[in-house]
Amino acid sequence: MEFVRHRVFSFAQESSRYCNYSKDKFGNELAFIKPTWYTNEVHPIEAKTAFEEMLQVCETFYLDLVKDYNMQAQEARAILPNATKTELVMTGFDSDWEGFFELRCAGSAHPDARKLANELKLQMYGEC
Secondary structure (H helix, E strand, O other): OOHHHOOOOEEEEOOOOOOOOOOHHHOOOOOEOOOHHHHOOOOOHHHHHHHHHHHHHHHHHHHHHHHOOOOOHHHHHHHOOOOEOOOEEEEOOHHHHHHHHHHHOOOOOOHHHHHHHHHHHHHHHOOO
């Protein structure tokens, strides 16, 4: 999800370039976000199992590259999937948020973006 494309906002974003997930600060592990499709019944359990296995492989390879091969975090991050958790802080004016919610809560928005935007709107305004 490319929230940073909303250029009217100011952003602070966790960067896998500078975050070395092999350090104690991150518990020597990566965190992944389950996409919205993961919880629906459309895909078989085998797809979910394969998804989890691939995330584990990515984590193992990333940690091996950093620890065993002394690769820098900014180099090893090339193998990280889109499901890698990142923290994002967005600040903007009320009118900016209204435009954001109009786009990201719409039925045509990416399902993961829509879910997050709806939850955020509910927290900010008490309605969706």
